[in-house]
Amino acid sequence: MAVITPPEKTAAGQRQQQPRRSRRRPLVLNAVALAAGVALWAVVAALGLVENLPTPTAVAQKAGTMIADGTLVSDTFASLRRVLLGYALGVVVAVPVGFLMGWYPTVRALVEPYIQFFRTIPPLAMIPLAVVLLGIGEVPKIAVIFLASFMACVVSSFQGVIDVDKTLINAARVLGASDRIIFAKVVIPASTPFILVGMRIGLGASWATVVAAELIGAQEGLGYRMQKASTWFEMDTIFVSLITIGVLGLVMDRLLLLAERRLTGWQERR
Amino acid sequence: MNSKISFRDVVKTFPLKDATFTALGGVSLDIADQEFVTVVGPSGCGKSTLMSMAAGLQEPDSGSVLVDGTPVSGPGPDRGVIFQQYALFPWLTVRQNVEFGLKLASVPAEERRRRTEQAIGLVGLSDFADALPKTLSGGMKQRCAIARAYAVDPQVLLMDEPFGALDALTRVQLQDQLLQTWSQDKRTVLFITHDVDEAVYLASRVVVMAARPGRVHRVVDVELPYPRTEEIRLSPEFRRIRNEVWTSVYHQEAPAQAA
Ligand SMILES: Nc1ncnc2c1ncn2[C@@H]1O[C@H](COP(=O)(O)OP(=O)(O)O)[C@@H](O)[C@H]1O
Ligand SMILES: [Mg+2]
Numbered sequence: 001m002a003v004i005t006p007p008e009k010t011a012a013g014q015r016q017q018q019p020r021r022s023r024r025r026p027l028v029l030n031a032v033a034l035a036a037g038v039a040l041w042a043v044v045a046a047l048g049l050v051e052n053l054p055t056p057t058a059v060a061q062k063a064g065t066m067i068a069d070g071t072l073v074s075d076t077f078a079s080l081r082r083v084l085l086g087y088a089l090g091v092v093v094a095v096p097v098g099f100l101m102g103w104y105p106t107v108r109a110l111v112e113p114y115i116q117f118f119r120t121i122p123p124l125a126m127i128p129l130a131v132v133l134l135g136i137g138e139v140p141k142i143a144v145i146f147l148a149s150f151m152a153c154v155v156s157s158f159q160g161v162i163d164v165d166k167t168l169i170n171a172a173r174v175l176g177a178s179d180r181i182i183f184a185k186v187v188i189p190a191s192t193p194f195i196l197v198g199m200r201i202g203l204g205a206s207w208a209t210v211v212a213a214e215l216i217g218a219q220e221g222l223g224y225r226m227q228k229a230s231t232w233f234e235m236d237t238i239f240v241s242l243i244t245i246g247v248l249g250l251v252m253d254r255l256l257l258l259a260e261r262r263l264t265g266w267q268e269r270r
Numbered sequence: 271m272n273s274k275i276s277f278r279d280v281v282k283t284f285p286l287k288d289a290t291f292t293a294l295g296g297v298s299l300d301i302a303d304q305e306f307v308t309v310v311g312p313s314g315c316g317k318s319t320l321m322s323m324a325a326g327l328q329e330p331d332s333g334s335v336l337v338d339g340t341p342v343s344g345p346g347p348d349r350g351v352i353f354q355q356y357a358l359f360p361w362l363t364v365r366q367n368v369e370f371g372l373k374l375a376s377v378p379a380e381e382r383r384r385r386t387e388q389a390i391g392l393v394g395l396s397d398f399a400d401a402l403p404k405t406l407s408g409g410m411k412q413r414c415a416i417a418r419a420y421a422v423d424p425q426v427l428l429m430d431e432p433f434g435a436l437d438a439l440t441r442v443q444l445q446d447q448l449l450q451t452w453s454q455d456k457r458t459v460l461f462i463t464h465d466v467d468e469a470v471y472l473a474s475r476v477v478v479m480a481a482r483p484g485r486v487h488r489v490v491d492v493e494l495p496y497p498r499t500e501e502i503r504l505s506p507e508f509r510r511i512r513n514e515v516w517t518s519v520y521h522q523e524a525p526a527q528a529a
Contacts, residue, residue, distance in 0.1 A: 171357035175371035
């Protein structure tokens with residue numbers, strides 16, 4: 001272009017371009033890293049360096065069969081249903097409990113000992129107890145996932161209320177806000193970032209728990225499938241299930257991250 | 271009963287581990303209606319504590335704080351408060367922040383909009399009405415906080431080191447803007463600062479406090495005319511008063527102190 005652009009314009013143009021380029025580059029690097037990983041896996045499997053390691057092609061073929069005969073879909077739905085139910089219940093109960101603990105010292109004093117105690121017990125360790133108390137149906141599985149997500153979320157929403165800037169509360173108060181208004185208009189928005197962090201941790205914990213929960217007399221599910229495959233040394237089936245769990249977990253985490261960006265974009269970057 | 275705000279023998283203590291700390295040891299101070307009073311004093315002498323009792327955010331242990339002759343029993347929209355840390359709601363835009371108090375007061379939508387725009391215009395933020403606080407400079411944030419207080423139209427402004435975190439130039443601009451608004455609206459202003467120049471430039475009376483226990487050390491009358499100008503700021507009379515205040519802040523007799 002032979003047109004002479006004023007300096008501000010060029011500067012603005014560059015400023016617009018730069019973030020786009022720098023946003024795309026990590027994505028390219030991510031893809032390169034993934035491809036390299038799969039290539040390395042293929043080489044290691046082809047050379048037989050690790051016993052029983054299936055090749056990427058074998059895994060892909062297995063995935064094809066499992067999709068065709070419907071097992072992958074039904075396993076995925078079974079696991080997803082458990083995770084979503086347990087997780088959603090955990091979040092829905094944890095957020096109000098955390099809020100109440102943060103807002104009312106009495107509630108905190110009553111609930112905190114239990115939270116602290118159960119926090120030290122990994123949810124997986126609750127499985128035997130869940131089986132004895134709740135049988136081997138869907139209930140104990142969902143209960144254990146619920147516990148995992150509840151524990152992750154309750155602490156963070158409680159912390160969110162505790163950490164609300166006292167000056168903000170005072171600022172609302174001097175403008176005439178009642179306690180109820182302060183809670184709704186200050187405490188809840190101010191603690192949203194904490195809650196979302198807790199929700200992401202809780203989601204990870206839920207996925208971690210579902211696999212183990214499916215050891216309890218399940219008939220389908222990704223964890224159940226892996227368990228069964230391992231007794232028959234079906235390494236390709238294990239890989240397909242593992243990768244499915246990984247992808248599902250990642251997609252859900254990204255969705256939450258997206259929500260986090262939208263809901264907490266007001267935060268100052270430190 | 272013609273003082274707007276009066277502190278009568280106000281004592282405030284805070285419990286420490288094994289003792290009580292006397293933040294204010296009997297402070298009496300009267301501020302007339304429409305007066306602009308500044309308070310200076312060493313850090314920790316109880317300036318913020320004094321102000322938050324006028325705001326109704328804290329209560330005195332003994333003595334009383336009266337506004338319009340009535341004991342303060344909590345915060346109220348008749349007293350606007352401006353904090354050093356701006357205290358803007360970071361999830362709300364400038365406009366929404368300014369509207370906050372008006373919504374609480376159930377001001378009808380149309381009047382609310384009018385008063386919001388007016389307050390935003392007054393502090394020169396009209397172009398940033400839809401911006402989030404995180405995108406604003408410190409000076410602009412404080413302008414927004416001031417607009418939020420103005421919008422409710424309080425009779426009293428309580429300002430706790432509002433310009434303390436700003437650069438010198440922005441500070442002077444905001445001082446002039448504050449004085450200009452005050453000369454029109456004639457609110458009563460209680461303004462806390464650690465900047466002696468600022469204290470003298472703004473006030474008709476400078477209250478110098480001393481620490482341990484927090485108390486009024488001296489009150490210096492500033493007999494300089496309003497409007498205050500650059501010329502006044504550079505005048506020998508200003509310098510004389512400034513030196514007088516400086517001396518009583520920085521050369522206070524050492525209290526019976528430990529550290
Ligand atoms: N809530 C509190 N608990 C204990 N001590 C406090 C509290 N608030 C203020 N103080 C103490 O009271 C003194 C006066 O505080 P403040 O009014 O903030 O002083 P200033 O604003 O003049 O710097 C300080 O020494 C401070 O440590
Ligand atoms: Mg202070």
